[in-house]
Amino acid sequence: MSLHTLTTPPDRSDPPAASTPLPPELLWRQMHLGLQMGRALQLFDQRVLSLMAADARTPLALSNLAARQQISAAHIHLIRHLPLAGARLTELAQQAAMSKQAMGDLIDQCAAWGLVARSPDPVDKRARHITFTPLGLDWLHAFGRAVAQAEEEFRAQVGNDVATVVALGLEAYATGS
Numbered sequence: 001m002s003l004h005t006l007t008t009p010p011d012r013s014d015p016p017a018a019s020t021p022l023p024p025e026l027l028w029r030q031m032h033l034g035l036q037m038g039r040a041l042q043l044f045d046q047r048v049l050s051l052m053a054a055d056a057r058t059p060l061a062l063s064n065l066a067a068r069q070q071i072s073a074a075h076i077h078l079i080r081h082l083p084l085a086g087a088r089l090t091e092l093a094q095q096a097a098m099s100k101q102a103m104g105d106l107i108d109q110c111a112a113w114g115l116v117a118r119s120p121d122p123v124d125k126r127a128r129h130i131t132f133t134p135l136g137l138d139w140l141h142a143f144g145r146a147v148a149q150a151e152e153e154f155r156a157q158v159g160n161d162v163a164t165v166v167a168l169g170l171e172a173y174a175t176g177s
Contacts, residue, residue: 037170044150045076051146058142059135065113074098074106079115079136079143086131088121115139 022030052058053067065071077096093103107130110116115136121127132140155163171177 042073044154045073047150047153048076048143048146051149052142055142055145057145059138062113062115062135062139062142074102075110076143078103078106078110079140082116082130082132084132086129088127089130090127092130110136 049066049069049071053063055063058066074096078092081095082092089103089107090100092107093100096103098106107116107118111118114133116130117133118128118130121129151163158166
């Protein structure tokens, strides 16, 4: 898509089919690196969930959740970042930049699906320790297979050299290098 073809949505005073081209100084609003990275992440996560839904090795109930698009980016973030040894709710909330309340709700949902379990924290009995269940580990492995396939598809679409440069560039950006 060319930057020159981007347009704003019609103004209320404009006829419904009309659109006004963005002035050059505002083109950044519809085409900037952050927006492209966000769209790419959305597409990648959607593809991963689609692959999981089609994977016969994914537990059926979880495959159905993925197929019905009941799993959100927040669920993916939790599953992607929960250490195998588990973590406290507060640690997970902080890592995800979410409130403890929001993370608690997310964990409740994942627990209802059988992905995670809560137990007393071994160090602080007032805190709760979140760990994967056996079903959650099955889901994690299915997620890993789908991520690997989606990455292969990305490499096939953009070429190995471009995919390597993108991966290196994003790694350098994320680490501040």
